[in-house]
Amino acid sequence: MSNKILRELRSHAPFTVFGAVLGIFLMFFFKNLPSKVSFNIFYILHPGHVFLSALVSASMYGLYKCDRSRFKCNIFTLLIVGYAGSVGIATISDSLIPYIGEAWLDMPHRHPHIGFIEKWYIVNPLAILGIALAYFRPSTKIPHAGHVLLSTWASLFHIIMAKAEALSFLSYLVIFVFLFLAVWLPCCVSDIVFPLLFVKKDKKI
Numbered sequence: 001m002s003n004k005i006l007r008e009l010r011s012h013a014p015f016t017v018f019g020a021v022l023g024i025f026l027m028f029f030f031k032n033l034p035s036k037v038s039f040n041i042f043y044i045l046h047p048g049h050v051f052l053s054a055l056v057s058a059s060m061y062g063l064y065k066c067d068r069s070r071f072k073c074n075i076f077t078l079l080i081v082g083y084a085g086s087v088g089i090a091t092i093s094d095s096l097i098p099y100i101g102e103a104w105l106d107m108p109h110r111h112p113h114i115g116f117i118e119k120w121y122i123v124n125p126l127a128i129l130g131i132a133l134a135y136f137r138p139s140t141k142i143p144h145a146g147h148v149l150l151s152t153w154a155s156l157f158h159i160i161m162a163k164a165e166a167l168s169f170l171s172y173l174v175i176f177v178f179l180f181l182a183v184w185l186p187c188c189v190s191d192i193v194f195p196l197l198f199v200k201k202d203k204k205i
Helices: 002-029 035-065 075-104 120-136 141-162 169-196
Strands: none
Touching (some): 002 141, 002 169, 035 075, 035 120, 035 169, 075 120, 075 169
């Protein structure tokens, strides 16, 4: 398990760096975007991230835990893995880690936007939809790549919401680091580590 986690972290690092660099370019391009518009964009990207994360987390659990020919699982466990692995970790990735960066830079409009509470009627149903899709049509590779990009952009627009003035070069460097951290470890934990914690050790991983 530990070897697999390290392999996944190493393999995801270059793609995450690319996403963070792209995020910095987007942030410069959208530097004058009103906070309200950034808020609305965040609540398009974050629920999309949750949906794809729920799909991948539940699929990863199901593909290792269940009979692949019939894909029969304990529905209750599947719901726990899919929901906690998506909503819980996506909140850390898209909201809490960016908020720490915002506080570090003393951004005036910083606020941790907790999607499953603030927009519960959007985020929670999409998590359930992702889990349901995983039950009938499990998929991991393409949704995982998409969810990494959505997570990067959701974290980015969470930060754009908080700023009120032009940023220095040093501020952009700090934001790059937080964008990388907000995506790299949480996304691997969400899609790979967390679901496999529920798989028996005698399963070959």
